[in-house]
Amino acid sequence: MSKSQGDVIGTIERIWRYPLKSAPGEALGSAALGDLGIPGDRGWALIDRETGYIGSAKLPRSWRSLLRFSARYLAEPRPGSPVPAIELTLPDGACVRSDDPAANDLISTAIGRPVRLSSIPPRERIVVREWPDIDGMLFRATESAGEIGKAAPGAFFDHAPVHLLTTASLAALTAAAPHADADPLRFRPTLLIQSAENASGFAENDWVGHRISIGDVALKVIAPSPRCVVVTLPHGNLSHNLDVLRGLVAANRIPFEPGAAAMPCIGAYAVVVRTGKVATGDRVILR
Numbered sequence: 001m002s003k004s005q006g007d008v009i010g011t012i013e014r015i016w017r018y019p020l021k022s023a024p025g026e027a028l029g030s031a032a033l034g035d036l037g038i039p040g041d042r043g044w045a046l047i048d049r050e051t052g053y054i055g056s057a058k059l060p061r062s063w064r065s066l067l068r069f070s071a072r073y074l075a076e077p078r079p080g081s082p083v084p085a086i087e088l089t090l091p092d093g094a095c096v097r098s099d100d101p102a103a104n105d106l107i108s109t110a111i112g113r114p115v116r117l118s119s120i121p122p123r124e125r126i127v128v129r130e131w132p133d134i135d136g137m138l139f140r141a142t143e144s145a146g147e148i149g150k151a152a153p154g155a156f157f158d159h160a161p162v163h164l165l166t167t168a169s170l171a172a173l174t175a176a177a178p179h180a181d182a183d184p185l186r187f188r189p190t191l192l193i194q195s196a197e198n199a200s201g202f203a204e205n206d207w208v209g210h211r212i213s214i215g216d217v218a219l220k221v222i223a224p225s226p227r228c229v230v231v232t233l234p235h236g237n238l239s240h241n242l243d244v245l246r247g248l249v250a251a252n253r254i255p256f257e258p259g260a261a262a263m264p265c266i267g268a269y270a271v272v273v274r275t276g277k278v279a280t281g282d283r284v285i286l287r
Contacts (some may be wrong), residue, residue, distance in 0.1 A: 006285040013194040020071035021045035022057040037161030040077030055233035058129040113247035134148040160269035168195035168203040177247025211287040216276030225267035243281035
């Protein structure tokens with residue numbers, strides 16, 4: 001197949017939606033993709049009542065327990081509609097609905113700080129990040145605050161509404177750092193792509209600026225996905241593992257955007273340019 005027609009670069013292996021920011025996602029067999037990605041993705045977040053900042057496991061000392069929450073929608077979200085209520089399962093196994101008047105107090109006790117649950121982002125969408133003490137990190141052994149969601153206005157996304165990850169990149173990370181435990185759950189993608197047999201290396205690096213077609217859906221890949229402390233943290237049965245980030249620093253440290261300093265990256269961010277439906281098994285075509 002010629003480049004003008006498009007190259008089949010793989011198939012959709014898995015699809016995830018994350019009802020609550022920084023909590024584990026839910027696997028889907030198929031999903032609609034609207035202008036802001038999968039409806040309901042990062043539809044809710046915790047807001048720190050003292051600072052007004054968005055709760056994120058990027059600051060583990062305050063928010064790592066979010067990775068032990070789970071969340072599900074009580075009704076299916078629809079494009080262009082307010083996000084429905086969710087039910088949260090807290091780390092101790094207790095359940096609470098977002099429309100329960102006691103929800104904020106129960107969640108605050110579980111988190112260990114005063115928070116409120118919100119489906120409406122604050123005017124300034126600020127997240128605090130911890131940067132691990134790892135050789136080659138741009139910001140090492142420090143914390144920084146910055147705005148998120150620059151390619152997804154009015155949402156809780158870190159940058160853009162769709163995050164792509166390939167099995168080729170996971171294999172490249174494993175080759176560079178055999179002890180990295182490169183499970184896709186660490187990287188929280190929207191779409192995991194089973195790479196074509198001829199793919200190798202960190203495949204998404206070459207997609208930036210291109211379009212991707214999946215059935216009727218068209219995406220524009222806008223940037224590689226930089227990585228921070230979150231990928232090293234325990235996720236479900238996955239243990240704490242600094243080798244994940246060390247491996248990316250060694251094998252795929254590239255600029256997030258032209259002129260920017262190099263950062264450890266895996267995966268790519270995309271925006272939706274034509275809406276539609278995707279399902280596992282769909283072919284992925286690079287234009």
